Amino acid sequence: MTTRPRAETPLRSLVSLAVAAGEFGVSIKTVRRRISDGTVHGYHVGRLIRVDLDELRERMVVEIPTRKRLDR
Numbered sequence: 001m002t003t004r005p006r007a008e009t010p011l012r013s014l015v016s017l018a019v020a021a022g023e024f025g026v027s028i029k030t031v032r033r034r035i036s037d038g039t040v041h042g043y044h045v046g047r048l049i050r051v052d053l054d055e056l057r058e059r060m061v062v063e064i065p066t067r068k069r070l071d072r
Contacts, residue, residue, distance in 0.1 A: 014043060014050035023053065024060060034060060 021028045031051065035042035040059050043050045 013052050013054045014045065015053050017049055017051065020051050020053060020056055024056065031056075 015023075017028045017031045021031050031040075034040045034056075035049075035051065040051055040055055043052070
């Protein structure tokens, strides 16, 4: 009998795709795309897919670079 490797993420921060999408005001499809492109990790909990909300906060929220204003 083989065992699957355990996720190193604490279960308390894993949420459904719907909750994650609602947290950021995006669609579930967007969260699925981020899992697919490797931006965030997805985890199977039985047949369900969960994501780490803390990881989403770190990786999905990206500051927009701006030009430095020159003082005159």
